[in-house]
Structures are given as C-alpha cells and as structure tokens.
Amino acid sequence: MATHSKRIGILTSGGDCAGLNAVIRAVVLHAQTLKWEVVGIKHGTHGLLTSPPQVIPLTCENVDTVVMRQGGTILGTTNKGDPFAYPMPDGSIKDRSEEIIAAFRSLGCDALIGIGGDGSLAILSRLAKQGGFPLIGIPKTIDNDLAITETSVGFSTAVDVATEALDRLQPTAASHDRIMILEVMGRDAGHIALSAGIAGGADVILIPEIPYKIENIVAHIKSLQKRGRNFALVVVSEAILTPEGVTIQQKYFGGEKRLGGIGHFIGDQIADACQAETRVTVLGHLQRGGQPNWRDRMLASAFGVHAVTLIEQGKFDRMVAWTNRRIVDVPIADAIEHTCVVDPQGPLVKTARGLGICLGDGS
Ligand code: F6P
Numbered sequence: 001m002a003t004h005s006k007r008i009g010i011l012t013s014g015g016d017c018a019g020l021n022a023v024i025r026a027v028v029l030h031a032q033t034l035k036w037e038v039v040g041i042k043h044g045t046h047g048l049l050t051s052p053p054q055v056i057p058l059t060c061e062n063v064d065t066v067v068m069r070q071g072g073t074i075l076g077t078t079n080k081g082d083p084f085a086y087p088m089p090d091g092s093i094k095d096r097s098e099e100i101i102a103a104f105r106s107l108g109c110d111a112l113i114g115i116g117g118d119g120s121l122a123i124l125s126r127l128a129k130q131g132g133f134p135l136i137g138i139p140k141t142i143d144n145d146l147a148i149t150e151t152s153v154g155f156s157t158a159v160d161v162a163t164e165a166l167d168r169l170q171p172t173a174a175s176h177d178r179i180m181i182l183e184v185m186g187r188d189a190g191h192i193a194l195s196a197g198i199a200g201g202a203d204v205i206l207i208p209e210i211p212y213k214i215e216n217i218v219a220h221i222k223s224l225q226k227r228g229r230n231f232a233l234v235v236v237s238e239a240i241l242t243p244e245g246v247t248i249q250q251k252y253f254g255g256e257k258r259l260g261g262i263g264h265f266i267g268d269q270i271a272d273a274c275q276a277e278t279r280v281t282v283l284g285h286l287q288r289g290g291q292p293n294w295r296d297r298m299l300a301s302a303f304g305v306h307a308v309t310l311i312e313q314g315k316f317d318r319m320v321a322w323t324n325r326r327i328v329d330v331p332i333a334d335a336i337e338h339t340c341v342v343d344p345q346g347p348l349v350k351t352a353r354g355l356g357i358c359l360g361d362g363s
Contacts, residue, residue, distance in 0.1 A: 011042075014140070104127075137332045151322055
C-alpha cells in the first residue's frame with residue numbers, strides 16, 4: 001500500500017528491560033522501508049518537559065546491528081513523574097500534561113509509539129486522548145503483568161537471568177549443605193518466580209498469588225533432608241506478604257519506599273526452624289539489564305514491525321500483543337484494564353505441584 005511519508009515519534013517509559021533497543025531498531029528499520037522518519041524522544045515523557053524537547057533522529061545508521069544486542073534503552077527512560085501529578089522541586093504537585101502535548105505537537109509527528117508497561121501505557125493513552133494524537137503501545141515489562149499479551153518484551157530474559165542464578169546457586173548450596181533463598185522481582189505478579197523456579201529446579205516457590213505458611217515450607221525442607229538431600233533452593237517473589245499481611249519494603253533517600261527484603265525474612269525463619277545454614281541472594285536489577293535473549297529480540301522485532309504497520313493502516317489506540325503464536329493488536333484500554341497475575345489454578349502452578357515443588361500453601 002502506498003502511503004504518504006510520515007514522521008513518527010517513539011519513546012520508552014517505565015522501568016527498563018532487555019529488548020527495548022531491539023524494539024526501537026525494528027520500528028526504525030520498518031519505517032525506513034516506507035521512507036518514514038523516526039524521532040526518538042529521550043527519557044520518556046520527561047524529554048518533552050524541557051525546552052527544546054530532548055529528541056534524536058533515529059536512522060538505520062544509528063540503530064542497526066549493535067543496538068539490538070544491547071540492554072537498557074538508547075532513549076533513556078523513567079518510572080517517575082506522572083505528567084498529570086508531577087512532583088515539582090518546591091514540593092508541589094502540578095498537572096504538566098498540556099506542556100507535554102504541546103511539545104509533542106511541536107515535533108510535527110503523525111503518531112507516537114510508546115513502549116511501556118501498564119502504568120506508562122495508561123498515562124500515554126490519557127495524554128493521547130487529551131492531545132488528540134494517534135498512539136500505538138508496545139508492551140514491555142519483566143513482570144509480565146499486562147493483560148491479553150501472553151508475554152511482554154523483557155520477561156523472557158529476566159526469567160533466563162533468574163534461572164541462571166539458580167543454576168549457579170545449586171552447586172554452592174550442595175557444597176556447603178545450605179539452603180539458598182533467591183529473591184526475584186515481579187511486583188504483585190509471581191510470573192518470574194514461578195517460571196524460573198520451575199526451570200531452575202527450585203524446591204520451594206513463593207508467589208504473591210498463593211498465600212504461604214512458614215510451617216509448610218519448613219515441613220517440605222525437612223522432608224527433603226530426611227530423603228538425604230543436603231541443600232534446598234527457595235525462590236521468593238519480592239511482593240509476598242509477611243505473616244502479618246504486609247510486604248517488606250526499604251526506605252530510601254527522599255522517603256521513597258521500594259519492595260525488597262522478604263528473602264532475608266524467609267531465610268531467617270527457615271534457618272531457625274530447620275537448624276540449617278541459609279544464604280540469601282537478592283537478584284534485583286540484574287533481571288533488567290544485559291543482553292536480550294533470542295525470544296525477546298524476536299518478540300521486540302515482531303512488535304516493532306507491527307506497530308509501524310498499524311500506523312500505516314491508520315489503526316490507533318492499539319497495543320500490539322502476542323497471543324496464540326500470533327502478533328495481534330488490541331485496544332490499549334483492554335490491555336491495561338487489569339493486571340495479569342499468576343492463575344493459582346493455571347498450568348504452571350499445576351506443573352510446579354506435579355513436580356513436588358512446595359508453593360507454601362500445604363497442597
Ligand atoms: O516493574 C518492573 C520492576 O523491575 C519491578 O519488578 C520492581 O519491583 C521495580 O520495577 C523496581 O523498580 P526500580 O527500578 O524503581 O527500583
């Protein structure tokens with residue numbers, strides 16, 4: 001189909017993950033086949049809050065070959081500063097949405113491609129509606145908690161990292177007769193913990209979707225010890241609750257609270273009850289950085305090409321998605337309507353139970 005030349009904007013928003021650069025590359029390469037221009041907006045919507053806006057022209061020359069293999073995002077990103085309730089230096093909160101819309105308009109773009117998770121896509125969608133500009137969303141998040149799409153860019157690589165961590169922890173655990181606790185990210189969704197736990201041969205997997213009791217974990221580890229097993233691997237998702245029903249968070253500079261520390265809590269409980277040595281590894285941002293694996297590069301490439309195709313077809317307010325082995329597109333509103341957490345009756349939970357993995361609930 002012949003189309004008029006277009007100029008499209010692209011930004012990455014929210015926490016970074018592996019595969020973002022592969023998405024950017026795919027968008028640029030496909031746009032180039034249509035002789036369209038691509039403008040990269042730096043630091044998510046923050047790049048539109050400065051005068052002049054922070055943008056870079058993206059061409060095959062500056063995104064091809066090397067970029068796809070790199071972690072992070074060449075555009076920069078942020079998971080702070082909601083434009084509708086922006087924290088100002090004087091401590092006040094300001095709606096800066098009109099500034100962002102005006103700056104985007106000044107770029108002369110025909111459409112925006114936003115690569116983000118549920119929070120970012122919700123904000124971008126609201127901005128697009130208010131500003132009347134066409135938007136296409138591309139899902140990325142290591143948490144894999146967006147609805148409809150079976151997987152988002154970055155998830156698979158994060159699972160690889162967590163699986164490799166278990167591969168590395170197992171021999172040292174066995175050498176020292178220790179119980180190793182691995183705390184992984186994922187916020188309220190246990191997808192990373194469950195997938196990596198299964199793939200990495202964990203004995204216990206604790207996820208926010210399944211309430212646990214310490215007694216059940218201890219009983220399972222003791223039964224392993226009785227069978228002669230001298231070590232155990234426990235995967236803990238960062239947002240599981242303590243017995244008091246709260247998440248463990250750390251307070252940082254400026255009063256900001258972040259999830260983290262539940263692994264140490266669980267480790268202490270197990271050490272005490274099992275009279276065994278425990279060690280805790282908090283995997284943290286290692287799950288986000290580094291080279292994307294082939295699946296994330298493939299997904300990123302397919303998503304990027306489809307996003308440009310949607311613009312070519314004049315279909316907007318859509319998020320590209322991967323379902324039933326196909327690239328499809330759905331209304332952004334449907335994808336962000338609710339978060340997709342682990343189904344406690346779903347196939348992977350059944351798999352874990354079938355393998356005899358303890359999920360902490362005593363079944
Ligand atoms: O949403 C992605 C994520 O990596 C979560 O899994 C994690 O809780 C959070 O972001 C960490 O955010 P930050 O980069 O601000 O520490």
